Amino acid sequence: MRAFQAPSPSRVQVSRVYLQRPSQTLRLVTVAAAPAEATHRAAPTEIIRANTMRAFLLKLASPEPLFDFLAPTGWDAQWVDGITRDICRMPEGDDVAKADAAIKFLTGLGLRNRDVENMASSCKPILRVPEPQLRAVVDYLTAQGLSDAALQNFLVRNPQLLTYVPEGDVLTKGRAKASVEVAPAGDGSVGARVHVWRDDARVSEIGIGAWSWGDSSGYWGYNKSYGQSDNLEAFKAAMEAGATFLDTAEVYGFGNSERFIREFSASTGLEPDVATKFGPLPWRQSAGSLVKACKGSLERLGSQRVTLYLQHWPGFFFNAFANDAYIQGLADVVDQGLAQAVGVSNFNADRARGTSLACNQVQYSLLYRAPETNGVLEACREAGSTLVAYSPLCQGFLTGKYNAENKPSGVRGRNFSAAQYEELVRLLDLMRAVGAEEGDHTPAQIAINWLLCKGVLPIPGAKNAAQVQAIVGATGWRLSDGAVAELDKVSARVKSASGAPFENW
Numbered sequence: 001m002r003a004f005q006a007p008s009p010s011r012v013q014v015s016r017v018y019l020q021r022p023s024q025t026l027r028l029v030t031v032a033a034a035p036a037e038a039t040h041r042a043a044p045t046e047i048i049r050a051n052t053m054r055a056f057l058l059k060l061a062s063p064e065p066l067f068d069f070l071a072p073t074g075w076d077a078q079w080v081d082g083i084t085r086d087i088c089r090m091p092e093g094d095d096v097a098k099a100d101a102a103i104k105f106l107t108g109l110g111l112r113n114r115d116v117e118n119m120a121s122s123c124k125p126i127l128r129v130p131e132p133q134l135r136a137v138v139d140y141l142t143a144q145g146l147s148d149a150a151l152q153n154f155l156v157r158n159p160q161l162l163t164y165v166p167e168g169d170v171l172t173k174g175r176a177k178a179s180v181e182v183a184p185a186g187d188g189s190v191g192a193r194v195h196v197w198r199d200d201a202r203v204s205e206i207g208i209g210a211w212s213w214g215d216s217s218g219y220w221g222y223n224k225s226y227g228q229s230d231n232l233e234a235f236k237a238a239m240e241a242g243a244t245f246l247d248t249a250e251v252y253g254f255g256n257s258e259r260f261i262r263e264f265s266a267s268t269g270l271e272p273d274v275a276t277k278f279g280p281l282p283w284r285q286s287a288g289s290l291v292k293a294c295k296g297s298l299e300r301l302g303s304q305r306v307t308l309y310l311q312h313w314p315g316f317f318f319n320a321f322a323n324d325a326y327i328q329g330l331a332d333v334v335d336q337g338l339a340q341a342v343g344v345s346n347f348n349a350d351r352a353r354g355t356s357l358a359c360n361q362v363q364y365s366l367l368y369r370a371p372e373t374n375g376v377l378e379a380c381r382e383a384g385s386t387l388v389a390y391s392p393l394c395q396g397f398l399t400g401k402y403n404a405e406n407k408p409s410g411v412r413g414r415n416f417s418a419a420q421y422e423e424l425v426r427l428l429d430l431m432r433a434v435g436a437e438e439g440d441h442t443p444a445q446i447a448i449n450w451l452l453c454k455g456v457l458p459i460p461g462a463k464n465a466a467q468v469q470a471i472v473g474a475t476g477w478r479l480s481d482g483a484v485a486e487l488d489k490v491s492a493r494v495k496s497a498s499g500a501p502f503e504n505w
Helices: 009-019 045-049 051-059 064-073 077-088 093-108 113-122 124-128 131-143 148-157 159-163 228-241 252-268 287-301 317-335 376-383 410-414 418-438 443-453 465-472 481-491
Strands: 024-032 165-167 170-173 176-184 190-198 207-209 245-247 273-278 306-311 339-345 359-363 386-390
Touching (some): 093 124, 093 131, 113 124, 113 148, 113 159, 124 159, 131 159, 131 165, 148 159, 228 465, 252 287, 273 287, 287 317, 306 359, 317 339, 376 386, 418 443, 418 481, 443 465, 443 481
Parallel strands (some): 245 273, 306 339, 359 386
Antiparallel strands (some): 024 190, 165 170, 176 190
């Protein structure tokens, strides 16, 4: 059963209140300009535009003939397969013409054929945006001061903004808003910083995960390799560096993580933006149980309201039927002023698609790229919501400190096979080389910055101040397009890390 079904008549009014009052965390993406290539592959826009092609499309009963027709154009086979299936679902010839006009417009801006291909792959709705709307967005970006080269690079990194509409000094999409600030990128080129939000909920471009703070499960080695004083120093370092978004949950340390944040905030006078999460345990089967859990978290945090409140995973087995009630509970949390924004975690694309929730928090890293292929990243972009990436360092495996001879202690040491460790060495070698070329950055910083380049909000965990300082070093700059492409290619050859089972529920 999908979580986001239409509410029953008894819940319509409350659900409407929720849908009219969503909030969203801030996603910041910094894009440095890069010169466009002088030559481009010929785009197949003429093929799609041809009257004979339109007639052919309208007669199709399956995508296979269209795939065979488009494959010789030189476009990537996987992309051709995806786009033909999308086109075949378009009911009218006008939709085909709209896709054709969008492709023609984008290639007319000087974008490479491969760029348009990647943009449409990550945000398919742009092929259904009318050309006047596309032109209006481009005019808005140009008016902000983006040069032609910077504009091309910006659109490649942020294709979802083409689905927005200019409105005054911002771009809008439903209840989501985006603004663009153009500034020097630090390397002599011009870059742009994008702010995406709903209402007034905004957080730093990276967060700090507090899963390990006060952990009582033995998974992270609390009170062995680190303790509460280390967590306090991590808290101070994060606040001082501006990484004020802290991610916790009621199940982390059975409440210790939340209590630590309260104690740290009280002792330092520093107030973070906190995200915490509701665990849909088997005996919790109502909207009221979620609201009660939120109030319990607020008590442990010593706060009247959190910035973000999430459902930690979808209900399953005993409470699979309760997912609609949990969404109702999130609505009640907003209505009662207990959270500024609400979202979900570990939801698959089908569950998350079409909602007005602030975010979906899922595992995403160079060693776990499933959100790119399972539809989760695309669903977030379509909804104008934020993908929050947990385990962006794959629980330390992307820091470079672990290998086949030096494995993490406990359960984490069994997460990788001997073959995966061998593949990991090649990826880490590339990350070190990229780090040296891009400005003496560590593998951990490369891993986090790669996610920032993907337009998501990473929340790497940190036990102490040194780890926070290393994390913060991933901000204020961006990998080159070539580095991102090479990391994409090499990481794709490494066998994926294990994902959370929740994603398949």
